[in-house]
Amino acid sequence: MRIAVVGGGASGLTAAIFAKKTDPSAFVTVFEGNRRVGKKLLSTGNGRCNLTNADISPEHYITHSPEALKTALEGRGFDFVRDMFAGLGVPVTLEEGRAYPRSMRAAAVVDALRFECARLGVETAAETKIGGVEYSAGAFTVGGAGFDRLCLACGGKAAPAQGSDGAGFDMAQSLGHKVYTPYPALVQLRTNGGEKDLKGVRVWAGARAVSKGELLREEVGEVQFTDYGLSGIPIMQLSNRFEGDMEIFLDLFPEEEFGAAVEVLLAMAEHTGDLAMPDFMGGYFSKPLTRRVCRQCGLDPERPVEQYTVRDIKRFVNAAKALRFQVTGTNSWPAAQTTRGGVDLNEVDPISMRSKILGGLFFAGEILDVCGDCGGYNLHWAWISGSRAGEALCLK
Numbered sequence: 001m002r003i004a005v006v007g008g009g010a011s012g013l014t015a016a017i018f019a020k021k022t023d024p025s026a027f028v029t030v031f032e033g034n035r036r037v038g039k040k041l042l043s044t045g046n047g048r049c050n051l052t053n054a055d056i057s058p059e060h061y062i063t064h065s066p067e068a069l070k071t072a073l074e075g076r077g078f079d080f081v082r083d084m085f086a087g088l089g090v091p092v093t094l095e096e097g098r099a100y101p102r103s104m105r106a107a108a109v110v111d112a113l114r115f116e117c118a119r120l121g122v123e124t125a126a127e128t129k130i131g132g133v134e135y136s137a138g139a140f141t142v143g144g145a146g147f148d149r150l151c152l153a154c155g156g157k158a159a160p161a162q163g164s165d166g167a168g169f170d171m172a173q174s175l176g177h178k179v180y181t182p183y184p185a186l187v188q189l190r191t192n193g194g195e196k197d198l199k200g201v202r203v204w205a206g207a208r209a210v211s212k213g214e215l216l217r218e219e220v221g222e223v224q225f226t227d228y229g230l231s232g233i234p235i236m237q238l239s240n241r242f243e244g245d246m247e248i249f250l251d252l253f254p255e256e257e258f259g260a261a262v263e264v265l266l267a268m269a270e271h272t273g274d275l276a277m278p279d280f281m282g283g284y285f286s287k288p289l290t291r292r293v294c295r296q297c298g299l300d301p302e303r304p305v306e307q308y309t310v311r312d313i314k315r316f317v318n319a320a321k322a323l324r325f326q327v328t329g330t331n332s333w334p335a336a337q338t339t340r341g342g343v344d345l346n347e348v349d350p351i352s353m354r355s356k357i358l359g360g361l362f363f364a365g366e367i368l369d370v371c372g373d374c375g376g377y378n379l380h381w382a383w384i385s386g387s388r389a390g391e392a393l394c395l396k
């Protein structure tokens with residue numbers, strides 16, 4: 001059995017390893033456009049590789065095929081990935097639910113996969129960018145050679161400098177598959193005119209994404225303001241829900257209910273009410289942010305707080321609990337960590353990742369229409385879809 005895997009990233013290397021383990025007599029070739037396999041993996045998790053999460057469930061993913069995703073995830077949760085890496089000599093450790101290699105080195109993950117490929121006899125054709133694949137009479141032509149089976153594991157369009165530029169989508173389409181329009185995901189949001197007055201400010205906040213009055217998703221964490229808009233992990237999470245119309249509401253008092261926040265400010269004003277609002281609120285958030293809140297609720301920020309009425313304080317808290325930003329778009333592919341959209345998962349058997357359209361064709365990883373949250377979910381998908389494809393690639 002001759003097997004071609006296009007893409008030497010997380011999913012492709014996993015598919016190759018599982019294929020060779022399932023049938024050691026199979027000839028498995030990984031085609032990789034970069035000089036070495038696993039380039040993107042090296043930059044994951046800020047070089048630490050957040051490789052899975054203790055809480056794996058379908059709620060952490062977006063796809064047009066939720067039932068198929070649920071089936072694919074069944075039996076392949078955190079334990080599966082932990083055991084897979086333990087078997088490669090890479091113990092996994094947890095940090096607030098996020099799993100990392102114990103060494104906290106992404107390079108250790110890449111090495112373990114590379115060494116296992118070499119150990120099993122997987123052939124790697126590096127610096128071999130595949131322009132297209134052909135299918136005829138039950139066989140695939142890839143890079144000028146013939147193969148019985150093909151696994152497309154070329155990633156999506158995110159971070160193209162690392163090797164994945166969407167070529168896999170063209171190949172999938174040329175072989176008859178439907179591809180949902182790919183959008184940048186886990187990416188910064190651009191807002192109307194940017195946030196130049198707040199550039200560089202960071203704040204711990206609740207963040208709500210709303211579209212046409214409907215709450216899409218809520219997150220809490222550190223939000224960063226930039227000259228183009230909003231950044232930070234909660235914003236990246238919300239970016240996965242952007243479909244052309246979105247407002248973000250920041251709650252700058254995420255730990256206090258409205259009434260409690262009003263009480264706190266009124267009590268503070270008894271002692272420090274001689275200060276103007278930006279100085280008065282200095283213990284909570286930065287001056288530019290206070291000025292922005294005042295602007296939203298029509299308060300003059302330069303007056304001493306003791307001149308405000310209780311109603312004014314309530315207006316301030318109200319605005320600070322729903323500071324509004326109109327989203328105009330996302331940053332583009334070079335800034336994105338992953339892809340939303342991709343090859344229709346309903347056209348793939350979710351147990352084997354085998355194409356339902358063309359015999360002998362398989363898929364794994366980000367090329368499929370499965371987009372995970374920040375927190376190890378995208379690599380988790382790469383490992384488990386790669387393992388499923390690998391186990392099935394050699395089967396008759």
Ligand SMILES: Cc1cc2nc3c(=O)[nH]c(=O)nc-3n(C[C@H](O)[C@H](O)[C@H](O)COP(=O)(O)OP(=O)(O)OC[C@H]3O[C@@H](n4cnc5c(N)ncnc54)[C@H](O)[C@@H]3O)c2cc1C
Binds near residue numbers: 044163167367376382
């Ligand atoms: C900066 C950054 C940080 C991230 N951090 C995390 C994290 O900590 N945790 C997490 O879960 N996810 C993270 N992700 C997302 C995660 O890395 C990807 O979802 C995952 O790597 C996808 O794996 P893949 O194998 O499907 O695709 P890729 O990793 O993109 O691998 C595809 C491979 O195919 C090769 N290729 C593409 N086209 C061709 C072609 N035509 N011919 C030959 N080779 C080709 C590419 O060069 C690449 O090596 C991060 C992403 C980025 C960009």
